[in-house]
Amino acid sequence: MTKKKPLVVVTRKLPEAIETRMMELFDARLNIDDAAMSKQELIEAVKVADVLVPTVTDKIDAAVLAHAGPNLRLIANFGTGVDHVDLQTARSRGITVTNTPDVLTEDTADMTMALILSVSRRLAEGERLIRKGEWAGWGPTLMLGHRIWGKRLGIVGMGRIGRALARRAKGFGLSVHYHNRRRVHPDIEEELDATYWESLDQMLAHVDVVSVNCPHTPATYHLLSARRLKLMQPHAILVNTARGEIVDEPALTRMLADGEIAGAGLDVFEHEPAVNPKLLELQNAVLLPHMGSATIEGRVDMGEKVLINIKTFVDGHTPPDRVIEGLL
Template sequence: MGSKPRILVARAIFPDIVERLRTHFEVEDNPGDGIWTPDALAARLADKDGAFTTGSERIDAAVLAAAPRLRIVANMAVGYNNFEVDAMTAAGVQGTNTPDVLTETTADFGFALLMATARRMAESERYLRAGLWTQWSYDMFAGGDIHGSTLGIIGMGRIGQGIARRGAHGFGMKVIYHNRSRLGAKLEAECKARHVGKEELLRTADHVVLVLPYTPAAHHTIGAAELALMKPTATLVNIARGGIVDDAALAVALRERRIAAAGLDVFEGEPRVHPDLLTVPNMVLTPHIASASVPTRRAMASLAADNLIAFFDGRGPLTPVNRPVAHPRGY
């Protein structure tokens, strides 16, 4: 056995998980939780064998070139669009993510954001806090119904299926979905969901929820043309990734009331938010917190740590995102 592998924990995480990692590795952590520039990240990775990252650290060809010892990067997220996967594979660097452990929590949040958007909760709370509520009126913040309405889901992976079950079984919604590949008959029956084309979904759904992974092909899946297909009474919710919606086009559609409302947990270029989205009233905005329950965030951090430990003890990563990469000799 050689000396312990050296790893970088790029953001602040649960202290006990850092201590668990210290029993297996030499750890450089970041308790101050500052976000490093790409050059600063590369400098810290130069002598590291592994890294524990979040979505805020981009692992690309330039970073990999500066980190010749690097063999694995464990992302504390189900998404990994911060990874340049082909470059990592070419460099012999394993990537991992944290699927499954956040499915139900994220589906809970997606449905909560749908409800808040449809029923104008954020808009009405701002009104109340501003001291503008002086009397009741019959149409004050009247929004759209959820029960019995049509729910359209774009991206029918585990989280999309979780949202479909909540809508169909809990609220009697008619569920339609669009996905790269159709679900099997058993899953469709469990979700009470019907597969349709994207255009039909946009024209038909009362509430559209986006849960698809970000890829270059998915960039601006919802843009001005797609928004123009939606009903003026419809809502749009994005809990997937920034860049799937053209945020500038969405702001225009909301301002012109071409759709009723939108709820976003993710944004293009986050943590920056397109300034026009901040000025339209018919919006619910949250700072990428769909998986933010304490048990789920702990499970995500634990799985990322498990991936690092399993890789270096020779078992191989539990949840790889690129083809298997052999663990380094000597550990």
């Protein structure tokens, strides 16, 4: 007798190769038009699914999980961050949660470095000048930015992405400083020539570029509060490719407008996809639509990890990327 395939509900459109393999391996329900599911649609999905494959746009909170059917035993997240999933409620209901670590590291580090360069050298402003037809030719004082060679980079969160960024930063002549929950191994510090700051407050006051690379957890919500942002030097810039909730966005916006901080490069926002209208008016802010990991290779690699996690779980084994609450 043929074993029944598990019902896998996928909340967003995934790369074609991944969707094809999903259909081959499982009883998969795909999201063909790629519209984000409403809360009610998510509730209907968890009622019937054996496996749910959500993304960062899907809030799988206690209210949704309260409707989970008896067959839902795995949430195989398509993405690294799981702050949109109520891990405590999932655990209490016997639901395993997995994610897709490692595969987005290099892509996100590339984007972070690109934002550092873009803000420092005013690349987005220059591009807009050209498109508006307002460029009258080269001038010795036109579009002056700042060189990054010889500056200090402060990394908030020295995990995989933070370390990948540090390696790139060294190549651009930046000296690497970092704050982390735990100091990294001395071998890593030596490799990266990185200076550890136990006090985030002190690091913010001494660096020229601040990059946010830590996960969003209850402990890191508004980690860069208005008080901490005010510790940054007026010529400093802030780059965030992690999660918008880590930075007090209204405070950052006010400080950018008042020139208390020189610039910001943001790939994530506190209430995305909504963006503070005042941010949109600022020339010293480079804004991107959460595309830090948006490479074809990265998305396919993410999908393959999801497939492996589901197949391993269905076969009765512990999936390789099981998320353990408290160890994010």
